[in-house]
Amino acid sequence: MPPYARREYRAGKDLLDWMGSQFRACGDIFQTSLYGIQLYATRDAGHAYHTLVERWQNYVKGQITERVALLLGNGLMVSEGEIWKR
Numbered sequence: 001m002p003p004y005a006r007r008e009y010r011a012g013k014d015l016l017d018w019m020g021s022q023f024r025a026c027g028d029i030f031q032t033s034l035y036g037i038q039l040y041a042t043r044d045a046g047h048a049y050h051t052l053v054e055r056w057q058n059y060v061k062g063q064i065t066e067r068v069a070l071l072l073g074n075g076l077m078v079s080e081g082e083i084w085k086r
Contacts, residue, residue, distance in 0.1 A: 002040060005032035037064070056085065 006025040009018045009032065019041060022030050028044040042048060051059060061080055069078040 002026070002029040002031050005030050008032075009034055011035075037062075057081070 003026045005022045007022075009015065022032070022041070023043055029040060029042040029047055031038070031040050033039075061078065065078050072078055074083060
């Protein structure tokens with residue numbers, strides 16, 4: 001399991017600066033809770049490839065993404081399954 005972020009993100013602060021400090025402290029991947037959503041953050045292309053190409057069927061996008069779909073339609077960001085794969 002990846003390590004947890006060393007400190008919590010505070011709304012209103014620079015998110016990219018916070019993420020950079022967590023990568024420096026934790027390495028190329030860490031887990032955290034951001035706006036009440038448990039997530040993994042990575043800066044390693046191999047991790048992204050594993051998730052998005054090799055094991056895409058193991059991940060769901062969740063309820064927030066469904067809400068975003070109302071605005072964005074069924075593009076890459078909100079699609080899942082066979083639609084996403086295509």
